Amino acid sequence: MKDGGRPDGLGGEQVEGHHAVHELLAARRRVTHRVWVAGAHAASDPIGPLVQLARDRGVQVLFKTADELMQVARTGAPQGVIAWADPVVPVLLGSLIVPCSPERPQFLLVLDGVTDPGNFGSMLRSAACAGAGGVVVAHHRSAALTPAAVKAAAGAVEHVPISLVPGIPSALQQLTRAGIWSVGLDPGGKEELWRTTLLDGPVALVLGSEGRGLSHLVRQRCDLLARIPQSGPLASLNVAAAAAVACFEVARQRAT
Numbered sequence: 001m002k003d004g005g006r007p008d009g010l011g012g013e014q015v016e017g018h019h020a021v022h023e024l025l026a027a028r029r030r031v032t033h034r035v036w037v038a039g040a041h042a043a044s045d046p047i048g049p050l051v052q053l054a055r056d057r058g059v060q061v062l063f064k065t066a067d068e069l070m071q072v073a074r075t076g077a078p079q080g081v082i083a084w085a086d087p088v089v090p091v092l093l094g095s096l097i098v099p100c101s102p103e104r105p106q107f108l109l110v111l112d113g114v115t116d117p118g119n120f121g122s123m124l125r126s127a128a129c130a131g132a133g134g135v136v137v138a139h140h141r142s143a144a145l146t147p148a149a150v151k152a153a154a155g156a157v158e159h160v161p162i163s164l165v166p167g168i169p170s171a172l173q174q175l176t177r178a179g180i181w182s183v184g185l186d187p188g189g190k191e192e193l194w195r196t197t198l199l200d201g202p203v204a205l206v207l208g209s210e211g212r213g214l215s216h217l218v219r220q221r222c223d224l225l226a227r228i229p230q231s232g233p234l235a236s237l238n239v240a241a242a243a244a245v246a247c248f249e250v251a252r253q254r255a256t
Contacts, residue, residue, distance in 0.1 A: 021050060022155065044080075095134075111136065112218045113208060124149075181198045185228065
């Protein structure tokens with residue numbers, strides 16, 4: 001464990017919920033050790049096909065009562081299935097800097113102090129759905145891949161590379177040297193996200209913590225601070241919602 005109580009790695013060993021377990025088995029990017037299924041759900045959709053997929057993969061399937069499942073569950077609704085697997089292995093930041101092709105410039109999501117597992121998982125899901133090539137998080141003051149995060153990600157942890165870095169400011173410097181623009185999301189940003197001209201090139205969207213937003217040094221390291229325009233009575237979006245809006249604005253601009 002690190003000093004802040006965070007695991008040394010990303011975590012992700014316990015996987016709950018049928019979407020997350022299905023992607024774990026289908027992607028085959030890490031070893032799945034066993035799957036527990038609530039007996040009452042064993043033949044129902046979507047659990048029935050999931051059980052067959054686990055058996056096809058040679059994974060041990062054990063049928064348990066709902067009470068036994070809930071005794072080991074770490075989310076409120078495991079949806080009748082829990083799996084245990086090897087932890088998610090982080091990738092080097094340098095591997096995310098290399099462009100996939102000239103037609104697909106780098107698109108990264110950088111998280112500066114997001115500590116809520118549900119938000120972390122939701123942001124991974126948005127990144128995957130919008131076509132991001134990777135997510136960058138720091139060793140300290142960031143959420144790990146707890147069962148809640150993995151469930152909220154709904155399988156995204158099996159597809160989106162995650163880089164675990166010593167610090168976000170130094171990571172942004174490395175991105176700058178590689179020619180990747182850093183766009184920080186900030187309610188006080190001078191430019192509206194829709195009008196930003198950087199999103200169709202190599203770009204990293206940078207989002208701050210649930211409470212304080214972007215840290216002072218990270219704000220300084222961003223090439224641009226942009227805001228999501230709002231017309232309602234509330235002051236700001238939830239960070240996971242802001243990430244979804246921003247990720248799909250990148251996808252929209254690249255599709256036009």
